[in-house]
Amino acid sequence: MEWFNLPPLASLRAFSAFAETGNVVQAGAALNVSHAAISQQLRALERHMGVALLDRSGRNLTLTNEGEHLARGLQLGFSAIQTAVQDLTASGAARPLHVTCTPMFAAQWLMPRLAEFRALYPEVDMVLDPTGELVELTPGGIDIALRYGAGDWPGLDSQPLLQSPMVVVAAPDLLDGRRVTSPQDLLDFPWLEELGTTEAAKWLTSRGVDDALRGARIRLPGNLLMEAVRGGQGVAVSVRAFVEEDLRAGRLEALFTEEDTRGYHIVHRPGVLRPQARKFVAWLKRHRTKNITPE
Amino acid sequence: MEWFNLPPLASLRAFSAFAETGNVVQAGAALNVSHAAISQQLRALERHMGVALLDRSGRNLTLTNEGEHLARGLQLGFSAIQTAVQDLTASGAARPLHVTCTPMFAAQWLMPRLAEFRALYPEVDMVLDPTGELVELTPGGIDIALRYGAGDWPGLDSQPLLQSPMVVVAAPDLLDGRRVTSPQDLLDFPWLEELGTTEAAKWLTSRGVDDALRGARIRLPGNLLMEAVRGGQGVAVSVRAFVEEDLRAGRLEALFTEEDTRGYHIVHRPGVLRPQARKFVAWLKRHRTKNITPE
């Protein structure tokens, strides 16, 4: 398309608004500009095109035949543009906000806070998908993932939310004086895991332990897991930030702590987020804990 | 049409150019802006619409499905706009410049000077319509009229070109000592008129003379008229500016002079002139004689 020969789009828009409304005051209102701006744009358009589009012989401005012709073409053109824009913005607006995160994170961090987000943005419909799986983020699919890791997922943008090492914890009663000096020692204990995850097995594998568990493997809903850990029913993997108070109070002991800089991140596809997602990300940022690594 | 919800037209234009060309450098070339401007406009459009229109996962920017959808709608829209604009500018550009004036003016003032205009603007095709009729100026019809009068034609714009009173002239030989003290006296003389006009009859009527001519009525082409007047073949109506030198040299005598402020004017419809007409008007203005009434 030869863009060079088109008049300025602003003057075409002003003309189209004038043609729709019939006078420069209403055309200005339609575009949220003064009538003087419309008047100047109409004059500039006629000058650019070298065609008389308007009849100024009476008190009211009217269109010439050429002006009527141009107005019809602009009506078609701008309508097609508006329809295409509305198709996308309407469909985007209607789809609920999809957020995925691990069940532990949902239970320990997100759900207790989510009431505030719901109160602030009641118009944002939301689908929370608690899964330990690394869900691919596609357009029309998941908007935001809250993931634990180093933050460098290829092809995705991420920003830190909560930085805290992973930790294996147990109640002192469970340990009962037994010394745990290697991950291998943990195979004799019962393990507590959240439903739908395999965090215990993953952790052990990441530490080089290939033998199967000798103790029981107990799966519980997220909200009951930490209570069971405190009750001495097994060992569990958690994130230090979630058990900080229990450790401080002596209710739990940290058997192993991962000394690295991993943490939870807000992860999304590169590029611009749709409005609901932007609101959610902004809200998450306001709830970052103070132990975020300083820059 | 709801203009408020449309993104800025500049960003839609940038997106459309990108969709056509496939990369931001060529899109910039198409719009005569830098690639950075395109990049920023694309980002702004995604932000405004809250939709991911572009896939940035590889080295080359590509369109998402939503982006393809929008691109099709913009292609339709901008094409319709371009077609409407081109219909008018092409037809306007192709039509010759139509100028109308009295034959006398054409012969005495315009034709001798027109070679310069032709040389300056060879690309401007021109139709000269020499008629004494007051031709209506309509779009697609006459662009410029060069008229003699007071300059106040309703519904038209005019600006003075040559201000000079009308004058009745004859050669001294024709008069042969006869005294002419009233227009009635002129009825005994032969009258010279330019082909296609009735200027003599009009002048006599305007002076209150109702009787028919007793002398001969000789019609000649414009270029021969003044030579015939100088040769003593009859009386003629002219404009003082055209016969100034003959009067000064004694070749002609002024029998009657209209003492008013009328003159030739550049007359056109209100509003913007198309480019050829503007050039012609500007050229005419450069050729105004020095006896234009000072402001």
Added chain:
DNA sequence: TCACTATGTAAGTTGAGATTACATATGGAG
């Protein structure tokens, strides 16, 4: 590994588009 190319970004610039304030012209009502 290096070089080329495509795209992104931040800081600064600028002129198109707008506002403001007033002027002018038309037409209807009294």
Added chain:
DNA sequence: CTCCATATGTAATCTCAACTTACATAGTGA
């Protein structure tokens, strides 16, 4: 015919969207 309301036009000035410039980053092929 006069007056008033309204529609439009214009000039001076302002402002910020759009752009440029300069450089950075990332992907990919040789």
